[in-house]
Amino acid sequence: MINKKNNIFAYLISNMFTQSEENYLKAIYHLELVSTKGISTNAIAKKIETKASSVTDMVKKLSDKKVVVYKKYKGVKLTSLGKKTAANIVRKHRLWEVFLVEKLNFSWDEVHEVAEQLEHIKSPKLINQLDAFLDFPKQDPHGDPIPDKEGNLKTIEKSLLATLHKNEIGICVGVNDSSSEFLQFLDKQGITIGQEIKVLDKEDFDNSLSIEIDQKELSISSKIANNLYIQKK
Amino acid sequence: MINKKNNIFAYLISNMFTQSEENYLKAIYHLELVSTKGISTNAIAKKIETKASSVTDMVKKLSDKKVVVYKKYKGVKLTSLGKKTAANIVRKHRLWEVFLVEKLNFSWDEVHEVAEQLEHIKSPKLINQLDAFLDFPKQDPHGDPIPDKEGNLKTIEKSLLATLHKNEIGICVGVNDSSSEFLQFLDKQGITIGQEIKVLDKEDFDNSLSIEIDQKELSISSKIANNLYIQKK
DNA sequence: AATTACTTTTAGATAAGGCTAAAAATATAT
DNA sequence: ATATATTTTTAGCCTTATCTAAAAGTAATT
Numbered sequence: 001m002i003n004k005k006n007n008i009f010a011y012l013i014s015n016m017f018t019q020s021e022e023n024y025l026k027a028i029y030h031l032e033l034v035s036t037k038g039i040s041t042n043a044i045a046k047k048i049e050t051k052a053s054s055v056t057d058m059v060k061k062l063s064d065k066k067v068v069v070y071k072k073y074k075g076v077k078l079t080s081l082g083k084k085t086a087a088n089i090v091r092k093h094r095l096w097e098v099f100l101v102e103k104l105n106f107s108w109d110e111v112h113e114v115a116e117q118l119e120h121i122k123s124p125k126l127i128n129q130l131d132a133f134l135d136f137p138k139q140d141p142h143g144d145p146i147p148d149k150e151g152n153l154k155t156i157e158k159s160l161l162a163t164l165h166k167n168e169i170g171i172c173v174g175v176n177d178s179s180s181e182f183l184q185f186l187d188k189q190g191i192t193i194g195q196e197i198k199v200l201d202k203e204d205f206d207n208s209l210s211i212e213i214d215q216k217e218l219s220i221s222s223k224i225a226n227n228l229y230i231q232k233k
Numbered sequence: 234m235i236n237k238k239n240n241i242f243a244y245l246i247s248n249m250f251t252q253s254e255e256n257y258l259k260a261i262y263h264l265e266l267v268s269t270k271g272i273s274t275n276a277i278a279k280k281i282e283t284k285a286s287s288v289t290d291m292v293k294k295l296s297d298k299k300v301v302v303y304k305k306y307k308g309v310k311l312t313s314l315g316k317k318t319a320a321n322i323v324r325k326h327r328l329w330e331v332f333l334v335e336k337l338n339f340s341w342d343e344v345h346e347v348a349e350q351l352e353h354i355k356s357p358k359l360i361n362q363l364d365a366f367l368d369f370p371k372q373d374p375h376g377d378p379i380p381d382k383e384g385n386l387k388t389i390e391k392s393l394l395a396t397l398h399k400n401e402i403g404i405c406v407g408v409n410d411s412s413s414e415f416l417q418f419l420d421k422q423g424i425t426i427g428q429e430i431k432v433l434d435k436e437d438f439d440n441s442l443s444i445e446i447d448q449k450e451l452s453i454s455s456k457i458a459n460n461l462y463i464q465k466k
Numbered sequence: 467a468a469t470t471a472c473t474t475t476t477a478g479a480t481a482a483g484g485c486t487a488a489a490a491a492t493a494t495a496t
Numbered sequence: 497a498t499a500t501a502t503t504t505t506t507a508g509c510c511t512t513a514t515c516t517a518a519a520a521g522t523a524a525t526t
Contacts, residue, residue, distance in 0.1 A: 020482080040503080040504085041503075042502095051484075051486085052504060053485075053486080053487095053505070053507095056504065061482090072504080073491060073504060104359065104363060114359055118351075118354060122350065123350070125339070125343070125347075126333070129337035133336055133337055253512080274473075275473065283513095283514075285475085286475070286514090286515075286516080287515070289475055290513075291513080306474060306475080306520095468526090470523100471523080473521080474520080476520085477518080478518100479515080480513105480516105481514085481515105482513095482514105483510105483511090483512095484509105484510080484511085485508100485510075486507105486508090487508090487509105488506085488508105489506070490504080490505070491504070493501080494500080495499085495501090496497100496499075
């Protein structure tokens with residue numbers, strides 16, 4: 001029961017960002033991690049599953065709020081305020097994912113949808129206490145790094161499984177695709193974060209790999225190998 | 234990043250109730266606990282801190298969705314579907330309050346605002362697991378009962394402290410006013426749920442009470458005594 | 467029974483966030 | 497360099513949830 005005029009809390013949160021604005025900021029943040037250029041309207045539209053015209057509108061609003069720099073036809077870039085804001089949303093998302101897996105027995109393929117909602121809850125105390133309650137985790141259940149309070153993100157060194165050569169060994173440290181289909185597939189194959197993987201053979205024909213996990217041999221497609229991050233041993 | 238067309242989850246939640254609709258349902262639910270008659274437009278408007286005209290609009294929408302019965306100028310009543318839906322929101326609110334106090338070290342005067350947001354998170358699994366994680370609590374931090382999954386609410390027998398007579402003893406089981414001001418006042422006086430309270434004297438003049446808690450004597454106003462629930466011993 | 471007061475509803479407006487279709491700008495290809 | 501294709505923006509419309517002001521209904525009072 002939130003009222004903009006009489007409720008101080010509601011006033012404070014109304015002065016921040018709407019759920020929709022937060023989703024745009026997060027999308028731009030993720031896109032900036034891959035490309036260094038200005039993020040195009042179409043790229044955002046695709047990511048957020050909306051229309052380019054809606055993106056243009058929102059991007060103007062975000063520009064007014066000083067979280068992005070926007071030049072017509074030239075795409076957008078997050079300002080430092082924008083980066084910090086977006087990182088904070090990602091921080092919340094990933095901390096909630098840890099909570100769901102560690103405390104509520106969710107599996108790693110079930111957490112995304114719920115975290116997508118929980119990330120918008122406004123309460124600094126909540127997220128700080130949650131962080132402490134979870135013992136200050138550094139990665140989410142998919143191996144993605146959790147930004148710290150200042151929005152700094154410590155990326156660990158990782159390579160795609162597909163880049164390993166024959167007889168090399170790696171430890172699974174993350175996934176590139178975190179769709180529930182892919183994650184469930186990994187579960188079925190017994191592949192989890194921390195799992196040791198040895199490349200037994202590489203097939204030139206289709207780039208599929210023959211790998212060893214837990215003393216078992218397994219053949220995986222190139223698509224799989226390009227969505228699994230490992231740390232070389 | 235929710236999209237109505239391609240995301241099954243979003244589709245499901247969009248088929249349910251908006252945050253605003255949920256707030257109206259909750260308000261009507263709370264009002265029905267006190268009055269048995271149809272709930273008036275003005276009563277809802279006051280509770281939700283909005284205008285009567287807005288209430289009329291929303292009430293029509295809720296009526297279309299079969300969660301209230303609405304007759305022009307005659308107020309509304311929740312249908313059984315409406316009751317169940319509202320009870321579920323209250324259940325979520327109170328479970329989250331328990332979580333915040335028990336696990337994240339919030340005090341009982343800080344939980345309401347945050348629970349007000351968390352109660353709108355859509356995920357049956359989340360709330361069931363949270364319930365189990367908290368060991369199936371029956372009351373929230375203010376002593377209010379938590380509805381079960383079917384929306385049934387077990388009200389405990391309780392009376393206002395103001396109804397106790399001289400030399401009677403009660404155990405504090407809840408509060409009527411759960412504003413942070415009142416709760417902080419109680420903290421300051423050392424009054425918590427479970428606290429034993431003995432009425433030493435009643436002052437006819439202003440209906441104030443002299444009470445004993447933890448071997449200490451204390452004078453409290455009638456206003457306080459009318460906002461504290463106790464169970465007679 | 468008539469007047470006044472209060473409550474509720476209606477009508478019309480606004481703001482946020484989305485859409486489609488058309489126009490404008492930029493990029494690509496001949 | 498011109499024509500074509502693609503991207504982006506604009507313009508106008510829709511829905512949700514609000515609001516204000518006016519109209520209509522109900523209740524209270526003389």
